[in-house]
Amino acid sequence: MKVIVVKNYEEASQKACEIMLDIVKSNPQANLGLATGSTPVRMYELMREDHKKNGTSYKDIKTFNLDEYFGLDQSHPQSYHYFMCHNLFNELDINMENVHVPKGQGNIDEECESYNKLLQENPIDIQLLGIGSNGHIGFNEPGTPFDSVTHKVDLKQSTIEDNARLFFDGKIEDVPTQAVSMGIANIMAAKKVLLIACGEGKAKAVYGMAEAPKTIDLPASALQDHPDCILIADEAAASLLKNK
Numbered sequence: 097m098k099v100i101v102v103k104n105y106e107e108a109s110q111k112a113c114e115i116m117l118d119i120v121k122s123n124p125q126a127n128l129g130l131a132t133g134s135t136p137v138r139m140y141e142l143m144r145e146d147h148k149k150n151g152t153s154y155k156d157i158k159t160f161n162l163d164e165y166f167g168l169d170q171s172h173p174q175s176y177h178y179f180m181c182h183n184l185f186n187e188l189d190i191n192m193e194n195v196h197v198p199k200g201q202g203n204i205d206e207e208c209e210s211y212n213k214l215l216q217e218n219p220i221d222i223q224l225l226g227i228g229s230n231g232h233i234g235f236n237e238p239g240t241p242f243d244s245v246t247h248k249v250d251l252k253q254s255t256i257e258d259n260a261r262l263f264f265d266g267k268i269e270d271v272p273t274q275a276v277s278m279g280i281a282n283i284m285a286a287k288k289v290l291l292i293a294c295g296e297g298k299a300k301a302v303y304g305m306a307e308a309p310k311t312i313d314l315p316a317s318a319l320q321d322h323p324d325c326i327l328i329a330d331e332a333a334a335s336l337l338k339n340k
């Protein structure tokens with residue numbers, strides 16, 4: 097795992113944006129694995145600014161999101177589909193037919209199966225990740241087997257609380273208790289993985305991911321076995337690391 101420690105959120109977002117743009121420019125037909133949460137918001141803004149200023153094109157890019165809340169329609173303002181349109185897609189020249197976010201409604205078993213098939217047919221060139229304070233990636237909570245593929249998830253109370261604080265206007269009762277998520281094996285299959293972690297709330301998870309023994313109790317530690325994984329952490333998130 098390559099660890100890049102930067103000063104703050106802004107620097108982390110700029111570095112991550114650089115890496116994403118390198119992929120998009122070197123392969124205009126790249127498959128991007130994308131993430132939600134508060135962490136990538138500034139990086140997405142920088143990608144939108146670059147598109148506007150420099151015309152970097154996404155017309156042949158395909159995107160595959162990690163996860164979606166179960167029970168929210170795509171048009172719900174807290175759905176991850178809505179988040180992606182609002183934070184990125186609406187201002188790019190991307191073809192919306194090339195945009196894939198798992199569906200959180202309908203027959204979930206069928207949806208999981210077809211999403212796995214889609215991922216098999218479209219190998220991901222770079223998978224962007226944030227990290228939960230409990231070490232989750234996507235919505236793969238502690239205890240998720242490393243060989244898991246797209247599946248339905250029961251969210252941990254701590255994840256519901258984290259997401260209520262940042263989204264859903266603080267209303268914990270509005271946060272869905274289940275989600276659909278790519279599995280850890282799907283994430284590990286990406287050619288390159290880029291994880292951004294910022295803030296002291298992530299320091300324990302970052303230490304567990306990068307330096308503690310690998311365990312399913314800290315899902316991101318699976319990435320220790322990935323051949324091309326980059327961790328960008330700000331000083332606060334990297335504060336417990338021994339090897340910086």
Ligand SMILES: N[C@@H]1[C@@H](O)[C@H](O)[C@@H](COP(=O)(O)O)O[C@@H]1O
Binds near residue numbers: 132225228234
């Ligand atoms: N499913 C998402 C994850 O993909 C994200 O990485 C995590 C951290 O979110 P944040 O970046 O807001 O700390 O939150 C959610 O649980």
